[in-house]
Amino acid sequence: MHTSQALRSSHFEYRRLDPGGRVAFSAFCADYHDQDRVGVVSPRLEDGVLHTAYALLALTTAFYDVQRAAGGDFFIYPQHFAIIGQDPSAVSPTRDETDRAEKIGIATGAGRLDLTLDEAGIGGSWAWLDVWPGGNWHTASQTPAAMLKKVFDLHINRLFWPQDFTPPHKQEPESTNGKTSNGQLPDYALRILKSRLKSVFYYNTSSPTIEICADQPAVEIVQFSIDKLPAPVRQTLDQDADPPNSPALESYRQVSVNDFLEDVEACFAA
Numbered sequence: 001m002h003t004s005q006a007l008r009s010s011h012f013e014y015r016r017l018d019p020g021g022r023v024a025f026s027a028f029c030a031d032y033h034d035q036d037r038v039g040v041v042s043p044r045l046e047d048g049v050l051h052t053a054y055a056l057l058a059l060t061t062a063f064y065d066v067q068r069a070a071g072g073d074f075f076i077y078p079q080h081f082a083i084i085g086q087d088p089s090a091v092s093p094t095r096d097e098t099d100r101a102e103k104i105g106i107a108t109g110a111g112r113l114d115l116t117l118d119e120a121g122i123g124g125s126w127a128w129l130d131v132w133p134g135g136n137w138h139t140a141s142q143t144p145a146a147m148l149k150k151v152f153d154l155h156i157n158r159l160f161w162p163q164d165f166t167p168p169h170k171q172e173p174e175s176t177n178g179k180t181s182n183g184q185l186p187d188y189a190l191r192i193l194k195s196r197l198k199s200v201f202y203y204n205t206s207s208p209t210i211e212i213c214a215d216q217p218a219v220e221i222v223q224f225s226i227d228k229l230p231a232p233v234r235q236t237l238d239q240d241a242d243p244p245n246s247p248a249l250e251s252y253r254q255v256s257v258n259d260f261l262e263d264v265e266a267c268f269a270a
Contacts, residue, residue: 003057003221006217007057007061007217009061009062012214012218014210015210015211029059029062034066035079036158037155037156037157038078038081039154040082042082042083044109045085045122046229048082049126049225049229050226050237051204052250052252053222054218055212055250057222059158060129063078077133081154082138083138083147084107084137085140086139087105103121104117104139108232108236109237110230110235115230117139123137128225141183144166144264145267148264149183149267157198158198159200159201161201162204163202163203166264184267185268190261190268197260199254201254202252205252207253209253210252211249211251211252213248214248214249216247
């Protein structure tokens with residue numbers, strides 16, 4: 001529980017970009033509750049680590065603020081989940097994800113890597129962001145529909161999603177006898193997500209609406225997280241660049257739940 005000791009809410013500042021100006025945490029995360037289930041969809045292992053780390057740390061700090069306010073000792077982690085893309089060619093429909101020692105084909109910027117679902121494999125970098133324990137690391141085929149289904153299955157209500165990770169145009173299902181095809185979600189999932197999701201953020205976006213400015217303690221934790229990525233992935237990053245100095249910025253585009261569901265409409269059966 002390193003972040004509960006190292007971070008405080010004063011280490012984060014929130015700014016609106018439309019129009020500009022500093023805002024409170026509540027403007028970034030309205031109606032926050034310490035039981036919120038936060039999900040980061042990371043089509044490649046490193047995507048969420050590189051683009052949502054400060055948001056995760058800020059939300060984790062808000063979670064621990066609630067625990068500290070309650071008084072007494074605590075040993076608890078927030079309900080934060082990483083949903084990581086598997087190389088579609090490596091996905092087995094009968095794979096038991098609970099066998100976390102088995103290597104599976106994970107999509108990364110260095111190509112497919114056969115990794116385990118533990119801290120030595122995919123989890124080390126996420127654990128540093130307090131996305132822990134290992135049961136909070138999940139995989140799904142690297143397609144919008146498969147990863148959205150995992151969002152649905154995990155009862156996520158605050159979602160971080162890469163802006164350019166959208167499905168193709170709506171496809172007609174191959175059959176209409178009550179079963180879905182093309183990996184689509186059933187129509188009832190759309191209705192449930194409309195009521196379950198509280199907020200959606202697009203990350204790695206060209207048109208951000210809000211940003212987080214993080215101080216040095218958070219910057220150091222994020223660098224530790226990046227250092228825990230598998231060596232082939234780290235080699236794809238700009239190793240000549242110096243680690244960011246405090247403060248560091250991370251930006252997102254906050255969209256309405258309805259707009260997000262329209263963007264991923266093709267993931268649902270007609």
